[in-house]
Amino acid sequence: MHSKKITIQIMNPGSLEDDCLVLGEMLIKQLKIPTDHPLQLSFGSFQQQIKVISLSKLNGIRISQGLAKSMGLLTRTALRMIYRPQSSTIQFGPIIGVLISQDYPDTPDRPFGPITLFCQELANACQRKGIFVYFFTPSHIGSSSAKVTGWVYGDGWKQTELPAANVFYNRLTSRKLENKPSVQHFMKEVKSLYGSHFFNEKFLDKTEVFDALGRDASLSGYLPESHLFRNYAMLKSMCSRHPIVFLKPIKGSLGKGIIRISRLEGGAYQTLTAQVGGTQKQNYTSLAKLFSALSGKMKTTRYQIQQGLQLMVMDRRPVDFRALVQKNQFGKWSVTSIVARIAGNQHFVSNLARGGSLRTLKDTISRSTLPVKIKSKMSFRLKKAALEIAKGIDAQIPAHFGELGIDLAVDQHGRIWLLEVNSKPSKNDNTPLGGSKIRPSVKQVIGYSRFLSGF
Numbered sequence: 001m002h003s004k005k006i007t008i009q010i011m012n013p014g015s016l017e018d019d020c021l022v023l024g025e026m027l028i029k030q031l032k033i034p035t036d037h038p039l040q041l042s043f044g045s046f047q048q049q050i051k052v053i054s055l056s057k058l059n060g061i062r063i064s065q066g067l068a069k070s071m072g073l074l075t076r077t078a079l080r081m082i083y084r085p086q087s088s089t090i091q092f093g094p095i096i097g098v099l100i101s102q103d104y105p106d107t108p109d110r111p112f113g114p115i116t117l118f119c120q121e122l123a124n125a126c127q128r129k130g131i132f133v134y135f136f137t138p139s140h141i142g143s144s145s146a147k148v149t150g151w152v153y154g155d156g157w158k159q160t161e162l163p164a165a166n167v168f169y170n171r172l173t174s175r176k177l178e179n180k181p182s183v184q185h186f187m188k189e190v191k192s193l194y195g196s197h198f199f200n201e202k203f204l205d206k207t208e209v210f211d212a213l214g215r216d217a218s219l220s221g222y223l224p225e226s227h228l229f230r231n232y233a234m235l236k237s238m239c240s241r242h243p244i245v246f247l248k249p250i251k252g253s254l255g256k257g258i259i260r261i262s263r264l265e266g267g268a269y270q271t272l273t274a275q276v277g278g279t280q281k282q283n284y285t286s287l288a289k290l291f292s293a294l295s296g297k298m299k300t301t302r303y304q305i306q307q308g309l310q311l312m313v314m315d316r317r318p319v320d321f322r323a324l325v326q327k328n329q330f331g332k333w334s335v336t337s338i339v340a341r342i343a344g345n346q347h348f349v350s351n352l353a354r355g356g357s358l359r360t361l362k363d364t365i366s367r368s369t370l371p372v373k374i375k376s377k378m379s380f381r382l383k384k385a386a387l388e389i390a391k392g393i394d395a396q397i398p399a400h401f402g403e404l405g406i407d408l409a410v411d412q413h414g415r416i417w418l419l420e421v422n423s424k425p426s427k428n429d430n431t432p433l434g435g436s437k438i439r440p441s442v443k444q445v446i447g448y449s450r451f452l453s454g455f
Contacts, residue, residue: 003080003455004031005130007060008092010068010075018066021050021090024058031083039088043071043132044095044163045146045194052090072134072162074154080130080455094453096126096133096446097165099183101173103137103151111157115171118427118442123153125438125446131455134162138172138183145189164190166453168198169402169445173424175203175251197452199327199402204393204423205250206304212396213418219392222385222408222418224307229298232291234305239263239287244308247294248420249301257301260308261290309417312368312410318343319364323386323406324425329447333390335383336441340364374414382408385416393421402448 006027016022021041028035033052041050048070055062061081063073071092079092098119103111110116112135119135126133134150141148150162168190172178190196210226213219227234229247238245239261247259260272264283269290273280284290297303311318324336340359365378386406393401405425409417 003082003130005078006081008068008073008077008079009060009062010073011062011064013065016062016064018064018070019048019050020053020064022053022055022058022062024060025054025056027058027061028052028054031081032085033083033090034088037088039090042089042091043093044165045190045196046071046163050090072150072152072160073132074152074158076154077132078127078130079132082455092132093166094131094449094455095163095165095167096131096449097148097150097162097168098122098133098135098171099168100135100137100171101177103135105159108157111151115427119151120153121438122442122445125442127153128438129446129450131446131449134165136162138177138180141182141186145186145193164194164196166194166196166455167449168196169449170198170200170202171424171427178203197400199400199448199452200423201401202399202423203251204397204421206248206420207250207302208397209393209421210304213389213392215396216392219388222389222416224309224417226304226306229303229305232288235261235291235294236287238305238307239269242307244310246306246308247303248306250304251302259294259303262308309409310412312370312412312414314340314342314359314364314367314369319359319368319410320419321361321382321408321410322425323382323408324441325386325390325404325406326441326444327402327448327451328444329451331448331451333387333394334444335386336444338379338382338386369412370410370414378410378414381416382410385418389418389421403445 023033035052035054038049038051041048048067080094082091084091100112100115102113104113105111112119123133134152136148136150140150146164147161148164149159151157151159177183187198187201191198207228210223213223225238225242228250229235244260244262247261249257256274258274262270264270267286269284269287271282271290284293311320313319319340319342321338321340323338325333326336328334338361340361342357342359361379361382365375368375370378385408389406390404393404401423403425405422407419407422409419411417
């Protein structure tokens with residue numbers, strides 16, 4: 001069943017009853033909408049019984065100011081519309097609710113800080129498609145899941161009361177916020193009461209990802225040896241098998257706190273720790289002394305211990321790749337983009353937050369030291385790996401994901417390895433293209449939301 005994009009005209013006070021909907025004759029015929037008995041109007045969690053009034057030469061829809069206010073609609077709104085005869089329901093939508101960590105009401109031009117440009121791009125793209133989108137934080141969630149206070153974009157950003165959405169897109173960047181009882185309760189309620197969909201509903205941690213993917217034999221070739229770091233025996237065992245190992249905080253992001261351990265001559269070891277200002281280097285005469293120094297950190301941070309890899313290099317700097325994999329308008333995983341990330345001068349990790357830089361996939365592969373034969377197929381192989389890993393996450397982890405950032409590495413022999421999977425890939429660095437262009441990553445969010453909501 002196809003939805004139709006319609007312009008909503010909000011009438012002056014007193015000129016139309018709140019339980020009336022004025023539709024053009026042509027639209028009524030196209031969608032086979034009955035006018036001889038009351039129907040149900042649905043907009044997210046908002047429901048109201050209405051009477052349909054036919055008007056011969058009307059292109060859009062007319063509603064009262066009172067009804068528009070109850071629905072949270074602004075003037076000059078275009079929405080998609082479906083008539084569902086089984087339930088005698090006229091459905092407007094879809095509504096997408098984007099859950100974000102923080103807003104800044106005192107800076108109305110930049111109410112969402114570094115992700116404001118992304119939010120505005122999504123809002124503009126939704127307006128063109130007849131989709132209603134709003135943005136809200138955990139502090140906007142009230143006692144009733146039927147309504148939230150959210151930000152909408154019209155002539156600038158405005159806050160208003162809105163119905164629960166058909167589809168929620170979780171962009172929370174804090175585990176603490178995501179685990180708040182009010183947020184967890186809200187997620188559960190909107191799914192059970194209104195049939196809402198909630199995608200990217202949880203953070204992933206490194207142990208969970210590697211354990212889950214390890215259950216799929218077809219993916220084992222992408223996985224470096226990796227375990228939840230528990231004790232000295234495990235450190236000794238890993239260091240005996242691999243000249244370099246990494247300790248990664250299982251709930252870490254942006255490369256923060258990663259420790260690289262390498263064997264030196266004569267039984268000594270060296271650690272490099274990723275910090276804000278650069279890399280801290282420390283040498284130890286024995287592995288036991290190194291473990292003793294780590295044991296303090298282990299009391300507050302849980303680590304994944306992982307086999308170190310000899311990464312391909314460009315301009316003598318290690319390179320890895322970030323694939324953005326998203327579900328599309330058919331509900332299927334597809335690779336939206338892959339970029340190369342080059343480690344900064346003073347760092348061994350490639351994150352932008354640690355001084356790394358982005359390059360195109362094509363340029364990086366062509367300038368790398370890989371053999372020519374391997375270069376020719378590398379782009380295809382990276383896409384294939386990213387898709388297989390995304391499908392593996394879906395199959396093995398019981399949560400709803402619509403978007404994943406998958407970090408891949410290529411070693412000096414051309415073998416592809418998984419570094420980590422991120423269910424909240426950053427939107428800070430993705431500056432819009434400018435002008436009227438909407439990036440493919442934003443189009444995919446809209447396409448998948450339409451798929452989920454049936455619009």
